[in-house]
Amino acid sequence: MIDYSKFKVEDFVRDASFQRWVEGTSPQHTAFWEFWEEAHPEKSETLAQARVLLLGLKNQPTAISDDEISLEVEHMVDLIKKKPFWGRSVLYQWQRIAAVLVVIGGIGGFWVKYRPSEISTTKTQIKTSKALPKNQEVEVSNNTPADYTATLPDGSTVKLKKGSKISFPERFLGDKREVSLTGEGFFEVVKKDNQPFYVYTNTVVTRVLGTSFNIKAYSKDEQVVVAVKTGKVMVFPISELKKSQKNAKYQVQSLYLTPNQKATFERQNERFNKALVEQPIIITQPTETPSFDFENTPIKEVFANLKKAYNVEIIYDSDVMKNCSVTAPLGNEPLFVKLDIICKTIGARYEIVETKVFINSRGCH
Structure with a gap:
C-alpha cells in the first residue's frame, strides 16, 4: 500500500488516484481521499496546494499530457526552491502559481471556487471517519444546516438531514448490503435481487431490494417512522432479528409497506402502527397518470382512478353508491383535498383507518 504520508506536492499531483x-470522476477515490485527509490534518495544506496546481494544469486551453504535467510540476517546484517569496508562506507561493494558471487557462472563477479555505470548511462540515483498511467501516455525518447526499458503494444514495449520520462498509460483499442510520435519511436504493439492502437503526430494521423511502430515527425521539415513496419495504424490530439469530427456525414477525404507506414504531411498547403518509403523492409514471378532470363520471371510475394514482385502497358500498357520479375539474390537489371535494359533491364523507379510506354515503338519487 502506498504511504501517502510521505508525499510532497509534486508526488500528489502525479498520483493517479x-x-x-x-x-471528481470516481466516488470510491473521492471517499478514500476525504477520509485520508481527515486522518492526516497535517497534510491538508499540501493537499490543497496539489489540488490547486493540478486543476490549473488540467484546465489549460490546450490538452496537456500527464508527462507534461510532471515536467511543469518539477519546473514550479524548482522555481519555488530557487526563488522563494520572502515573508510569504509556502501556500501563498502556490496560490500565486495557481493564479497564473487561471489567467493562462481562461478559467477566471477557478481560484474563487476552489480556494483552500472553502475546501477546508466543507470538510469540517461533512465529517467522515479516519482512513481505514479496505472494506472497513465508513461513517458520514451531516453537521450542516442543509441536507447532504451521500453516495454508497453500490451507487445508492441517502439524503441525510441535519444531525444525522450513516455508517457502511467500503464495499458491499456477501449476500447483503447493510448500513446503520442515526437520525433521518431519504434512501434511493439501487435494485439488486440477489443482494437485499438493510438499514439498521437502534430499534428497527428495514429491508428492501430496490426502492425509495425515508427513515426518521433520532435517538431522542420515542418513535421511529419509515415512509415509502416507491417499491416495497419490510420493517421489523431489532428484537425480532435477535430472536431469529438465536433460533434459525424462528419466523420474523414483519410489516410490509407499499408506496404512500408508513409505519410508526413505538419504542416503549415495541409496536408498529401502519398508516398513510401525511401527503400521498401520485406514484404512476407520467404517461400512465390518469386524468382527474371528471365530468359526470361514475363514482366507480372516480375511485378507481384515485386508487391507481395513489396506491390507496378506497372502501365503499358499490350498491348504495351505484347512481353517484362526479363533475369536478380536479388537477394537482393533494389526495385528501380531492376526496373532500368529491365527497361534498355527492353528499358523502370519508375516514381513514390505517392505510385504507372508507367512504360513508346514503347513495345518490
Missing part, C-alpha cells in the same frame, strides 16, 4: 479525486 489523487487525480481521480480532483477530477
Whole structure:
C-alpha cells in the first residue's frame, strides 16, 4: 500500500488516484481521499496546494499530457526552491502559481471556487471517519444546516438531514448490503435481487431490494417512522432479528409497506402502527397518470382512478353508491383535498383507518 504520508506536492499531483479525486470522476477515490485527509490534518495544506496546481494544469486551453504535467510540476517546484517569496508562506507561493494558471487557462472563477479555505470548511462540515483498511467501516455525518447526499458503494444514495449520520462498509460483499442510520435519511436504493439492502437503526430494521423511502430515527425521539415513496419495504424490530439469530427456525414477525404507506414504531411498547403518509403523492409514471378532470363520471371510475394514482385502497358500498357520479375539474390537489371535494359533491364523507379510506354515503338519487 502506498504511504501517502510521505508525499510532497509534486508526488500528489502525479498520483493517479489523487487525480481521480480532483477530477471528481470516481466516488470510491473521492471517499478514500476525504477520509485520508481527515486522518492526516497535517497534510491538508499540501493537499490543497496539489489540488490547486493540478486543476490549473488540467484546465489549460490546450490538452496537456500527464508527462507534461510532471515536467511543469518539477519546473514550479524548482522555481519555488530557487526563488522563494520572502515573508510569504509556502501556500501563498502556490496560490500565486495557481493564479497564473487561471489567467493562462481562461478559467477566471477557478481560484474563487476552489480556494483552500472553502475546501477546508466543507470538510469540517461533512465529517467522515479516519482512513481505514479496505472494506472497513465508513461513517458520514451531516453537521450542516442543509441536507447532504451521500453516495454508497453500490451507487445508492441517502439524503441525510441535519444531525444525522450513516455508517457502511467500503464495499458491499456477501449476500447483503447493510448500513446503520442515526437520525433521518431519504434512501434511493439501487435494485439488486440477489443482494437485499438493510438499514439498521437502534430499534428497527428495514429491508428492501430496490426502492425509495425515508427513515426518521433520532435517538431522542420515542418513535421511529419509515415512509415509502416507491417499491416495497419490510420493517421489523431489532428484537425480532435477535430472536431469529438465536433460533434459525424462528419466523420474523414483519410489516410490509407499499408506496404512500408508513409505519410508526413505538419504542416503549415495541409496536408498529401502519398508516398513510401525511401527503400521498401520485406514484404512476407520467404517461400512465390518469386524468382527474371528471365530468359526470361514475363514482366507480372516480375511485378507481384515485386508487391507481395513489396506491390507496378506497372502501365503499358499490350498491348504495351505484347512481353517484362526479363533475369536478380536479388537477394537482393533494389526495385528501380531492376526496373532500368529491365527497361534498355527492353528499358523502370519508375516514381513514390505517392505510385504507372508507367512504360513508346514503347513495345518490
